Structure formats: C-alpha cells, structure tokens
Amino acid sequence: MKKSLLTSLFVVAGLCTIAQERYLDEVFTDGEIVVTKNITYGINVNPLLNTSLMSPTYVGANAAQITSEKDSLLNWIATNPANIPVNFFYPYSVDTTTILKVSQLKMDVYMPDMSVDTETERPVIVYVHTGNFLPPVINGSYGGSKEDSSAVELCMRWAKRGYVVVAPNYRHGWNPLAAGSAGLVTRRATLLNAVYRAIHDMQYAVKGIRMDANLGSNTYGIDADKVAMYGAGSGGYVALAYNTLDKQSETELEKFVFGGNSVIVPSIVGDVNGSGGLINLYQDNGQSTEIEICVNAGGALGDISWLEAGDAPMVTFHSAYDNFAPYDTGTVIVPTTGDDVVDVNGPNTFMPKANALGLNDVYAGSYHNDPYTARARSFFGTEIANAPLININDPLEIPAEGMEGVFTFTVSDGAGGNEPNGTPWEWWSKADLDLLVAGTNAQTGGSYSSNDINTNSLLTNPNMSKASAMLYIDTIVGYMMPRVVKTMQIGDNWQSVNVNELRLDQSSVSVFPNPSDDAVNFRSNNLNSNIESVEIYDVAGTRVSLNTNVFAPTTQINVSDFASGLYIGKVSLDNGQEMIVRFSVF
Numbered sequence: 001m002k003k004s005l006l007t008s009l010f011v012v013a014g015l016c017t018i019a020q021e022r023y024l025d026e027v028f029t030d031g032e033i034v035v036t037k038n039i040t041y042g043i044n045v046n047p048l049l050n051t052s053l054m055s056p057t058y059v060g061a062n063a064a065q066i067t068s069e070k071d072s073l074l075n076w077i078a079t080n081p082a083n084i085p086v087n088f089f090y091p092y093s094v095d096t097t098t099i100l101k102v103s104q105l106k107m108d109v110y111m112p113d114m115s116v117d118t119e120t121e122r123p124v125i126v127y128v129h130t131g132n133f134l135p136p137v138i139n140g141s142y143g144g145s146k147e148d149s150s151a152v153e154l155c156m157r158w159a160k161r162g163y164v165v166v167a168p169n170y171r172h173g174w175n176p177l178a179a180g181s182a183g184l185v186t187r188r189a190t191l192l193n194a195v196y197r198a199i200h201d202m203q204y205a206v207k208g209i210r211m212d213a214n215l216g217s218n219t220y221g222i223d224a225d226k227v228a229m230y231g232a233g234s235g236g237y238v239a240l241a242y243n244t245l246d247k248q249s250e251t252e253l254e255k256f257v258f259g260g261n262s263v264i265v266p267s268i269v270g271d272v273n274g275s276g277g278l279i280n281l282y283q284d285n286g287q288s289t290e291i292e293i294c295v296n297a298g299g300a301l302g303d304i305s306w307l308e309a310g311d312a313p314m315v316t317f318h319s320a321y322d323n324f325a326p327y328d329t330g331t332v333i334v335p336t337t338g339d340d341v342v343d344v345n346g347p348n349t350f351m352p353k354a355n356a357l358g359l360n361d362v363y364a365g366s367y368h369n370d371p372y373t374a375r376a377r378s379f380f381g382t383e384i385a386n387a388p389l390i391n392i393n394d395p396l397e398i399p400a401e402g403m404e405g406v407f408t409f410t411v412s413d414g415a416g417g418n419e420p421n422g423t424p425w426e427w428w429s430k431a432d433l434d435l436l437v438a439g440t441n442a443q444t445g446g447s448y449s450s451n452d453i454n455t456n457s458l459l460t461n462p463n464m465s466k467a468s469a470m471l472y473i474d475t476i477v478g479y480m481m482p483r484v485v486k487t488m489q490i491g492d493n494w495q496s497v498n499v500n501e502l503r504l505d506q507s508s509v510s511v512f513p514n515p516s517d518d519a520v521n522f523r524s525n526n527l528n529s530n531i532e533s534v535e536i537y538d539v540a541g542t543r544v545s546l547n548t549n550v551f552a553p554t555t556q557i558n559v560s561d562f563a564s565g566l567y568i569g570k571v572s573l574d575n576g577q578e579m580i581v582r583f584s585v586f
Contacts, residue, residue, distance in 0.1 A: 022119075022161065022162040022491055022492075023161050023163065023481070023485050024481050024482060024485055025161065026157065026160040027161065028112045028113075028116070028161075033111070033112060033113065034111055034112070034113045035108060035156075035159075036109045038106040038107075038108065039107050039108070040104045040106060041204065041209075042104075042105040042204045042205070042282065043077055043105065044102060044201070044204075044280065044282060045100050045101065045102055045281060046101055046171050047173040049090075049091045050091070050100070051173065053099070053100075053279055054173065054174070054175065054190050059279060060268075066099055066100060066279065069088075069098055069099060069100045070100060070278065073088065074281060088100065088101060089101070089102060100279065102281070105168065105170065106146075106168070106169050107169065107205055109165070109220060110159035110164070110165040110167070111220055111221070117162070119162065120218075120221045121223040122163060122223060123164070123226035123488050123490055124163065124165070124166060124220075124223070124226065124228065125155075125158050125165050125166070125228045125230055126165075126167075126202065126205065126227065126229045127146070127155055127166070127167040127230050127232075128168075128170070128202060128230065128231035128235030128238050128242075129143075129144065129145055129148055129151050129167070129232060129233075129234075130143060130233025130235050130298070130423070131144020131233070131234050132176075132233075132234055133173065133174050133198070134172050137448050138448075140335060140336050141453065141457055142433045142453060142457055148232075149427055149428060149469075150427065150469060151167060153469075153473055154476070155167050158477075161481065164222050168205040170197070170202065174191045174193070175187065176336065176337070177334075179337070183339070184341075188258075188263060189258070189263035191341055191342065192263050193264065193269060195241055195302070196264055197269070198238045199238055199241055199272075199274075200274040200280065202229070202239075202242055203273070203282075204282050206227060206288075207284075207285050207288070207289055208285070208287075209222060209227075210227075211287045214287065224287075225292075226490065228293045228294075228484055228487075229243070229291045229293075230295040230297070231296045231299060232296075232297045232425075233297070233298045233299055233325075233423060234299060236296030236297060237296075237300060237302065237325075237344075239294050239295070240294065240296055240301045242289075244302075244308070248266060248271055250303070250306050253303055253305065255342060273289070274289075290312075292484075292487055292488050293312050293314075293315065293483065293484055293487040294312045295314075295480055296316055296317070297316075298318060298319070299325050300325045300332070300347075302342075302344055302345075303344070303345065304345040304350050304353055307354055309358060309359070313360050313363060313405070313483070314354050315483050316347040316351060316406050317407045317409065317480075318347050318406065318409065319409040319421055319422045320396060320408055321387075321388060321410065321411065321418050321420050321421060323388045324390070324422055325346065325390075326346040327347065327384070327387070327388075327391060327408075328348040328392060328393050328396050329345050329346065329392050329393075330343070330344065330388075330390040330391040331343050331344075331390055333390060347403075348396060351404075351405055351406050352399050354405070355401075355403070355404055356402060362486065362487050363405075363487055372478045375475075376406060376408065376479060379398050379403075379408040380399065380400050381400030383396065383398070384398065386418070405483070407475070409421075409424060411424050411463070419461075419462050420459070420460055420462075422460055422461075423461060424469065424472045425469050425472040426464070426469060427464050427465060427466045427468070428464070430450070434450045436450075437450035508525050508529075508573065509523065509524060509525065509531075509571045509573075509581055510522070510581075514583040515584035515586045516559060516584075516585060517559075517585060519556050519557065520556070520557050520559050520583055521554060521555070521557075522554065522555050522556075522557070524573060528575070529573040529575040529577070530552055530573065530574050531550045531551070531552060531571060532549075532551060532574045533546070533548045533550060533572045534550065534557060534569055534571050534572075535570040536557065536567055536568070536569050537567065537568045538567055538568075544562065545557060551574065564585055564586050565585060566582060567582070567583055567584070568580060568581075569582070
C-alpha cells in the first residue's frame with residue numbers, strides 16, 4: 001500500500017572512512033587545487049547581441065550578408081581570432097555595420113596541481129550551470145553562470161577528489177516575455193533554440209579538451225575517454241538533452257512544430273552534432289562528444305522519446321516541490337509571468353524508462369548499503385502529496401521499481417508541510433547581489449532591484465543559507481561519486497565486476513527463483529549455447545562463489561549460507577557471451 005510521504009530532508013553527514021580513496025574522497029586540499037579562469041574555448045554568434053537573429057524570417061531575409069560575414073569570421077577563427085574586427089563584438093544597438101555579433105565562450109578549469117599530483121590521465125567532469133538561459137539579474141535571479149556559489153563549491157570538491165573539472169559558460173538568449181497564447185510560439189521557439197545552442201557549446205567544449213588530449217599537449221592531463229557531465233537547473237535540461245538528443249528527427253516532434261515547420265531549423269542553427277547552419281561558426285574537429293555518465297540536479301528531459309538504449313547512465317537529483325521543473329511530466333512555465341512554454345518529462349517519468357532500457361545497469365547493483373542509497377530508495381513506492389501545479393499528477397506516485405539513480409529532495413517547512421524549494425543546494429550573498437545588480441544597471445541602463453530579486457528568489461528557497469546548501473551538496477556528492485567511479489571504472493575499488501565489458505542483456509540467461517533463501521538456478525535461454533561458468537559477487541564486489549566447467553544449459557547454486565542482500569551473477573556462455581544477472585537472497 002502506498003503512503004503519503006511528507007518528510008523533511010534526510011542529510012547524510014559526518015560519514016567517516018578509514019582511508020581516503022581517490023575519486024571517492026577528497027585527497028587534495030584547497031591549496032593543492034589550481035583554478036584557471038576564463039579560458040576561451042570557442043567563438044560563436046551570440047543572439048543576445050542581435051536579438052533579431054532569433055527570427056528565422058530575419059535570418060532568411062539577410063542570408064546573403066550573413067553568409068559573407070560568416071565566411072570572413074570562419075577565416076579569422078581558423079587563422080588568427082585576434083584579427084576579428086571589434087565591431088563584430090559590439091551589440092547591434094551600438095553598431096549596425098555587421099549583422100552577425102559574436103562572443104568568446106569562456107571556461108574555468110579546476111584541477112590538482114601537477115606538482116603534487118602524479119596522475120597524468122585524470123577523468124573529467126563538465127559542469128553546466130543554471131540561469132534560465134539569460135544572464136544573471138536579467139534572468140530575475142542572483143545566479144546563472146560558472147561563478148555561482150554552488151558551482152564553485154562543487155567544482156572544488158570534485159577537483160579535490162582528483163578530477164579535472166571544466167566549467168564552461170554558454171550562450172544565452174530567448175524571449176520569455178512574449179505574452180499569453182499568442183506569444184507561445186515565440187516563447188517555445190526561442191527557449192528551445194537557446195537549449196540547442198547550449199548543447200552545441202557543451203559539445204564544442206568537450207571536443208576541444210579531447211582534441212588537446214588526443215592530438216595536442218594534453219594541457220590538463222586528462223583521460224579523454226572518461227568524461228562525465230553534470231547540469232544544474234537550466235543546465236540540467238542541457239545535460240539531459242546532450243545525453244539523449246542525437247537525431248534531427250527528434251527536433252521535429254509535434255510540440256516543436258508550428259505552421260508545418262520545426263522551431264529548430266538546422267540550415268540556420270546547425271545540426272544536432274553542432275555543424276553547419278548560417279549563424280553557427282563551430283567546425284567539427286573530428287573528436288567525440290560522448291560522455292560516460294549524465295547527472296542533473298533539477299531541470300527535466302525535453303521529451304522521453306529521446307531516450308534510447310546506448311545513452312549514458314543517468315543520475316538525477318530533484319526536489320518534488322520544484323515549482324519550475326516538474327518532478328513528473330508537466331509544463332515548463334516562465335517564472336516571472338507563469339505563461340506556459342513546453343511540456344517536458346521529469347525523473348518520475350523518464351527514469352523508469354532509462355532503467356528499463358538498461359542505461360543504469362552499470363551501477364544499479366552497487367552501493368546498496370550506504371545511507372545515501374537507502375535514503376533515495378525510501379521514496380520508491382510512495383506518494384508525494386500537494387504536488388506543484390506544473391505536474392500533471394497530484395499526488396505524485398513514485399514507482400516502486402525502475403527509479404534507481406533518482407535522489408528525491410523534500411524540504412520541510414517546519415510545520416508539517418514542505419517548502420516550494422527546487423534548488424536547496426544554492427545560496428547567495430545579498431551584498432554580492434547588490435553589487436551585481438548595480439553593475440548590471442550601469443552596463444545596460446536598466447533599473448533592476450536587488451531587493452526585488454532577493455525577495456523573489458527567497459520565495460523558492462525560503463531558508464536559503466550557505467550552511468543549509470552545504471548539507472545538500474554533501475548529499476549530492478555522497479550519492480553521485482560512487483556511481484561516477486563505478487561507471488568510469490576508476491580508482492582502486494570501483495568493484496570487481498567489470499560490467500562495461502559485459503553484455504548488459506539478461507534475455508539470454510534466466511535466474512530463478514528470485515529472491516531465494518535456498519538455491520538459485522541459472523538457465524541459458526539460447527538453445528545453441530550452454531553455460532560455461534558462473535561467478536557470484538556481493539555488492540561490495542567480493543566474489544563469493546565460482547562454478548566452472550558447467551557446460552550445461554542449466555546449473556543450480558546453493559545460496560543458503562549467503563547473507564541476505566543483493567548479488568550479481570556473471571554468467572559465461574560457451575559462445576563467448578558474458579551476461580550480468582542480479583538476484584536477491586533473503
């Protein structure tokens with residue numbers, strides 16, 4: 001029977017380990033981390049500097065001039081970017097001599113000092129920041145860049161664990177203020193194109209660091225085959241789309257089409273791989289954009305149909321009471337106006353499909369005895385009452401199965417209810433906000449109010465403080481890092497079962513009864529193949545049973561002496577296939 005779950009956040013803190021293990025624990029100090037700021041990783045057209053470029057009609061009407069300017073820009077980028085005339089960097093409101101207006105895309109890199117770190121092939125985490133696809137202050141918020149407090153904190157924590165962390169900024173620009181039903185096309189088209197541009201920027205950043213590692217001097221000492229991506233808030237939309245949107249036809253779903261045409265026009269903005277397009281300057285360098293694991297904190301998936309077998313494993317942190325990104329299936333709204341933008345899928349919808357596709361098989365059998373996993377699992381099979389209106393369902397019924405990889409936050413209001421808090425891991429300083437707003441007003445001629453921004457931000461993070469945010473970040477890191485380690489197969493104890501080298505498909509092998517307290521049978525479902533051997537591991541990666549020279553379609557293993565818990569069977573067939581099966585002993 002399902003039950004109503006109105007509990008406050010359980011923060012796991014004060015955990016101790018006997019020995020520090022690289023990639024899981026902090027093995028470097030703050031003073032041993034080098035942060036290199038504002039490295040240029042790309043140059044591309046910035047629609048915020050000429051907002052007319054958001055209109056396909058405008059681009060089409062000026063195609064000849066745009067093509068000429070693009071050719072010149074590509075030549076300068078290829079030969080000497082410093083030669084790009086300054087007028088290309090001025091807003092169109094200041095300079096009308098060029099239609100295309102460009103910006104340099106910057107990234108920060110966090111890494112252990114090479115003078116204290118002997119590792120030369122380090123895994124990478126790419127941090128994709130939040131921000132509603134508009135600059136801070138203009139987006140009605142205190143944050144929205146790679147310099148956000150929570151961004152810097154997480155990047156430092158990962159670097160102190162031995163990772164190289166890349167935090168890129170990406171291009172902003174959409175029109176959230178197009179009003180009502182008449183403005184829906186504009187809101188949806190400009191937002192989806194903003195996400196699409198951000199994906200291209202992240203692809204280019206990933207391909208750039210890979211090119212440096214594979215064909216250059218490997219400036220940052222990375223392992224180019226081991227790249228993770230973490231997206232926060234709006235960056236969560238980008239990370240999830242980065243992982244799943246890989247066909248142009250996926251941008252032509254009914255909800256993306258108006259007047260018979262998709263709001264994504266590849267001939268203008270480029271294809272899903274970031275190539276081509278009248279107002280896109282990125283050129284393919286031949287490097288892969290693949291990631292090993294996708295993590296998001298907030299945000300949602302543009303459409304569940306994008307999920308396919310072969311996408312990277314997924315870990316999600318989401319507040320059930322997020323008022324702007326649905327936990328279930330729901331509608332994205334403009335925070336300041338409440339106008340609808342587009343229907344999307346939250347983790348309550350997409351993660352069961354991801355698990356059914358086997359995306360999370362690589363770590364689903366791991367780390368089941370730690371308190372972070374226990375807390376995440378405590379929500380499985382429960383109900384969340386009083387769900388935000390952006391969700392189509394209330395109460396939210398969390399499935400009992402298929403939710404591995406989801407960590408649900410509920411933030412107590414201290415009176416038996418829950419806060420409308422979608423980003424409890426974030427915090428800001430009012431004094432810093434005052435300075436930021438003053439600077440923005442001076443630069444733009446605006447009249448933004450730091451008091452209004454602060455008050456509005458507190459509506460969705462009422463108990464905001466650095467101390468509170470740190471506890472949530474503790475939980476994010478505690479749940480995330482073992483799964484990154486397992487997926488990437490890094491460190492000394494990532495587990496004995498090398499699942500990445502196995503075929504994660506149980507259709508060829510059956511295990512029964514499951515669960516069992518006596519004996520477990522393993523059966524080959526392939527009439528032409530016998531079982532050759534069966535190895536059994538506990539969740540700590542310790543092999544507890546080895547049965548070789550079976551050479552029969554079925555074999556039985558006594559598990560009556562096994563401790564209760566989850567076990568992993570590695571079944572080798574005589575046709576060379578190796579299968580992973582999971583079973584429980586009670």
